[in-house]
Amino acid sequence: MTDTPLLQYTLRLADTALVLGHRLSEWVGHSPVIEEDLAFGNMGLDLIGQARSLYSYAGEIEGKGRDEDALAYLRDAPEYRNILLVEQPNGDFAATMVRQLLYAAFAHPYFEALARSKDATLAAIAAKAVKEMAYHLRHSAEWSIRLGDGTEESHQRTQASLDELWPYTAETFETDQVERALIEAGVAIDPASLRATWDKTLDHVLSEATLERPHDGYMQSGGRIGHHSEHLGHILSELQFLQRAYPGATW
Numbered sequence: 001m002t003d004t005p006l007l008q009y010t011l012r013l014a015d016t017a018l019v020l021g022h023r024l025s026e027w028v029g030h031s032p033v034i035e036e037d038l039a040f041g042n043m044g045l046d047l048i049g050q051a052r053s054l055y056s057y058a059g060e061i062e063g064k065g066r067d068e069d070a071l072a073y074l075r076d077a078p079e080y081r082n083i084l085l086v087e088q089p090n091g092d093f094a095a096t097m098v099r100q101l102l103y104a105a106f107a108h109p110y111f112e113a114l115a116r117s118k119d120a121t122l123a124a125i126a127a128k129a130v131k132e133m134a135y136h137l138r139h140s141a142e143w144s145i146r147l148g149d150g151t152e153e154s155h156q157r158t159q160a161s162l163d164e165l166w167p168y169t170a171e172t173f174e175t176d177q178v179e180r181a182l183i184e185a186g187v188a189i190d191p192a193s194l195r196a197t198w199d200k201t202l203d204h205v206l207s208e209a210t211l212e213r214p215h216d217g218y219m220q221s222g223g224r225i226g227h228h229s230e231h232l233g234h235i236l237s238e239l240q241f242l243q244r245a246y247p248g249a250t251w
Helices: 007-025 034-062 068-073 093-114 120-148 152-168 177-184 189-206 230-238 241-245
Strands: none
Touching: 007 034, 007 068, 007 093, 007 177, 007 230, 034 068, 034 120, 093 120, 093 152, 093 177, 093 189, 120 152, 120 189, 230 241
């Protein structure tokens, strides 16, 4: 991509929020209890709301007339810049909660820091998002503890999900040339500075959940530069179908 660093940075945040929001929306009508139908729906709407604000800002930065809908619906998978963690399949209830925990434990302190960005628009979006991510973190942590320290089967499923998703966590803390100048300018946040906070949060939750923290081994990466798993294409085939089939359709 030849876009400006600020545009790429904003799209990374937007794409991550949209893809995870879509993943959570897939649970609506399929949750084990009706309260979780509502919870997943609300969390998904939080993330999609974040994505809308970020896409609108990205369109302003780009200055080519693309709005939030064009950026969400009219880009192909290699143009998406979300982290790989959020595009992983929902799996069972435990897998979804573990994925949400791994993301929210990072996103909550990240948006807290981004709310102090020298970019006023990003700071405003982050200030709203941090309140939402506080709930996401609390909800996913409580369920992870309940499942991990529950029955033998729930413990096994939660541990298996944690082991499977762990290799996608390191990408969250990576930086590259797109972000370094923005970090130095006080616009973006250095994710590595939040690693200790993330570790502390996870260690506390995993201890209460009687889950073992996986060992760091080979870590997956590439989503932020457009190298995705096969799962993103399937997500976009559903998410973008209406707009692709009926261009410009309105209700």
